[in-house]
Amino acid sequence: MKKFLVLLLALVFLLSCASLAYSLKLVVVGDAGHNLKPFDWYAQDFKEKFDVELEVIGVPFGELYEKEKMELIAATGAYDIMIVYPKFLAEFAANGWLYPLDEFAQKLDPKLDDVTPGYRDFYCKYSGKLYALPYDGDVLNLYYRKDLLENEEEKAAFKAKYGYDLKVPETWDEFLDVAEFFTRKAGEKLAGQVLERDFYGTAYYGQKDQIFAWWGNIFASLGGVYFDEETMEPAINSEAGVKALEIFKQIHQYCPPDVLSYGYEELKDVFLEGDCFMVIQWPCVGKKGADPNQSKIVGKIGVSHVPGVKKDGEVYYRALMPCGRVLAVAAEAKDPWKAYQVIHYLSVETSMDDVSTAETGLDPYRYSHFAHPEEYEMFANVEDARIYLEGVQKNMEKGYPEMVLPGTVEYEETLGVELTRALAGEKTPEQALNDAAAAWRDILNRFGKEQQKKLYQELVAGWRAAGLW
Amino acid sequence: MIRREKRIAVLFVLPTILILLAISIFPLIYSFYLSLCQWDVGMGGRRIFIGVGNYLRLFSDQRFWGAMKNTGLELLIGVGTQFLVGLGLALLLNRYFRGRNLVVTLFLLPMMISPVVVGCIWRIIYHYQYGPLNFLLARMGLNPVNWLGSSQVSIYSIIIADIWEWTPFMLITLLAGLQAIPDELYEAARVDGAGRWAIFSRVVLPLLRPVIIIAVLIRVMDAFKIFDLVVLLTHGGPGQSSETIAFYNYTTGFKYFSMGYASAMAYFQLAVIVIIANVFLASWKRREVS
Numbered sequence: 001m002k003k004f005l006v007l008l009l010a011l012v013f014l015l016s017c018a019s020l021a022y023s024l025k026l027v028v029v030g031d032a033g034h035n036l037k038p039f040d041w042y043a044q045d046f047k048e049k050f051d052v053e054l055e056v057i058g059v060p061f062g063e064l065y066e067k068e069k070m071e072l073i074a075a076t077g078a079y080d081i082m083i084v085y086p087k088f089l090a091e092f093a094a095n096g097w098l099y100p101l102d103e104f105a106q107k108l109d110p111k112l113d114d115v116t117p118g119y120r121d122f123y124c125k126y127s128g129k130l131y132a133l134p135y136d137g138d139v140l141n142l143y144y145r146k147d148l149l150e151n152e153e154e155k156a157a158f159k160a161k162y163g164y165d166l167k168v169p170e171t172w173d174e175f176l177d178v179a180e181f182f183t184r185k186a187g188e189k190l191a192g193q194v195l196e197r198d199f200y201g202t203a204y205y206g207q208k209d210q211i212f213a214w215w216g217n218i219f220a221s222l223g224g225v226y227f228d229e230e231t232m233e234p235a236i237n238s239e240a241g242v243k244a245l246e247i248f249k250q251i252h253q254y255c256p257p258d259v260l261s262y263g264y265e266e267l268k269d270v271f272l273e274g275d276c277f278m279v280i281q282w283p284c285v286g287k288k289g290a291d292p293n294q295s296k297i298v299g300k301i302g303v304s305h306v307p308g309v310k311k312d313g314e315v316y317y318r319a320l321m322p323c324g325r326v327l328a329v330a331a332e333a334k335d336p337w338k339a340y341q342v343i344h345y346l347s348v349e350t351s352m353d354d355v356s357t358a359e360t361g362l363d364p365y366r367y368s369h370f371a372h373p374e375e376y377e378m379f380a381n382v383e384d385a386r387i388y389l390e391g392v393q394k395n396m397e398k399g400y401p402e403m404v405l406p407g408t409v410e411y412e413e414t415l416g417v418e419l420t421r422a423l424a425g426e427k428t429p430e431q432a433l434n435d436a437a438a439a440w441r442d443i444l445n446r447f448g449k450e451q452q453k454k455l456y457q458e459l460v461a462g463w464r465a466a467g468l469w
Numbered sequence: 470m471i472r473r474e475k476r477i478a479v480l481f482v483l484p485t486i487l488i489l490l491a492i493s494i495f496p497l498i499y500s501f502y503l504s505l506c507q508w509d510v511g512m513g514g515r516r517i518f519i520g521v522g523n524y525l526r527l528f529s530d531q532r533f534w535g536a537m538k539n540t541g542l543e544l545l546i547g548v549g550t551q552f553l554v555g556l557g558l559a560l561l562l563n564r565y566f567r568g569r570n571l572v573v574t575l576f577l578l579p580m581m582i583s584p585v586v587v588g589c590i591w592r593i594i595y596h597y598q599y600g601p602l603n604f605l606l607a608r609m610g611l612n613p614v615n616w617l618g619s620s621q622v623s624i625y626s627i628i629i630a631d632i633w634e635w636t637p638f639m640l641i642t643l644l645a646g647l648q649a650i651p652d653e654l655y656e657a658a659r660v661d662g663a664g665r666w667a668i669f670s671r672v673v674l675p676l677l678r679p680v681i682i683i684a685v686l687i688r689v690m691d692a693f694k695i696f697d698l699v700v701l702l703t704h705g706g707p708g709q710s711s712e713t714i715a716f717y718n719y720t721t722g723f724k725y726f727s728m729g730y731a732s733a734m735a736y737f738q739l740a741v742i743v744i745i746a747n748v749f750l751a752s753w754k755r756r757e758v759s
Binding site: 062065066069070073197198206207208209256257258259260261262275409410413416417418419420421423424426446447 | 507509510532597598613615616617618619620623703704705706707708709710720723724725726727
């Protein structure tokens, strides 16, 4: 009996020692695919520097919200570090599901002064408190085929048809002309070559979860706003909204017939496969377009600001900033400080490497990311990288923030459904937007109109102060 | 002695009762209570009792009725075609020929593939520009079809994939039913001068009826819950044009987190399925009585 007890105690002691020797295991959740790669790349660093091992869980891009929220509601403590899209950061923070990071930020500086205002002030904070660190800076940009734009034959044909020189479209009217001009059927000629497949003027993200942003570029340039600040009446069905949808319907004619089923991948592919003249897309497409393993149009891509409208001789444009990714620590995290060290490492120490590779979909969000074109080695030369970065920065400076109210997922998707119905010809633009506004009123009431109004007013004040409104 | 035995019997059954209460009965009652509340798990998650408010909301929700219509199409066209094609194939395979077992096994393959893989395969097949289906249509001189990007077509694309996946189920079930019919009955019918059609309509169909009812009922209940193909092929789109009721219910519950409304929707579905099941089972009972 005595022997047995001694053996048992020795076993317990050994097991305790073994468990002490193991690193802390933190669970990371994010949208599966290229944006989770850095967690694997630096696994050794996390172990050596912070004595942390990571278990990385990837979920589909469009399902991140529900997967994270279900675990947070149930307080399962399933996740320690979460990639969060800024549109649901406010809701997660307001419910107390995220760990406030201000104290940690004082101990270990996340260098937020280096971050562009949209990301620093609205996508990482809620009610003045820091809840996340930036990881991926998203803004929409216009990409076009530089080689086709410079083709003499095409230039002459364009001038003959439209009466002005072929150039990068700066306004929506020019965008429509250029899209119409380059839409060709298989068998027709493009830059002197007979086309084997149909070629399209443009394309857009047609799935209901993000389509609002492609309409939003037009809406915002026409001066549209989400809500009336005073009454909290939805303003998406305003004159600007209807006009934007009418323009969007015209653009739809010059897109691939199945464009309403396009998500990120399809939209990227139609452009990088060389089947389309121009697209409005996230910054990572510019990097991927310079990588011969992912693009058939290497060296032929130009980047510019999204089109706008001409007012008093100046082009007024606004580029939507949909999606984006920030890194947050769950309130129930096993060790919030270690989790913070990990996200700090990614947001500060390795971010330059992570945004300057074509292997991730992560995009620049720090001034330092824009200041070092030489780091973007996928481009043929530094000059090309500089042009790319300048194009992205130009859009970021005129960025139109994505709404980050609680319920944004539902607001955006119900709007997306109605936009699609108008584009499919089932409703007139006015009907569709009126129905979307009615759905928004319902969401507003369910989430609490007064609370939403207060949050919206705070948001708008912040956007204004940062020069984004 | 008898009381003691009873007590022991109760003790044996008790764990099962407790487990059933915990995982089946309680969620059923609780979700019914939720269906009478407004509970949007967003800010604070306050639950407000609103009586039949959620059920009334269903009647004015266009998106819900659009999803119901799509589910109805899946039931009528999808399950209907699966039954007809499955029956035809079962009749063809209900005779001996060399390699019959291999042919039956090959026909069963789509049903054996994981539904996620089925969705991925069909997504490639339906691709507008690079998909093999439009390639074949072009070869035949026909215009390409916008399988996934047209709000008029996308629901039918889902139905076609579902037919491909689940016709084997009808085939194997009906084939088993056909093989259970004794050969003597065919011989007797032939001796009485019955032709092929008479044998089919007067002998085969009546004897196969219980199997048909069960096979169709199982598929109807399954088709009412169609979700995986919708997610993988269209995500309910374009817009909401190919949303089915199970998909919309999921979206309401786990994307919009309107738990009360989603529960009401689930109970509405349950009522419809129970009615359909009862109609089928009543027709079976009528047959037994007659």
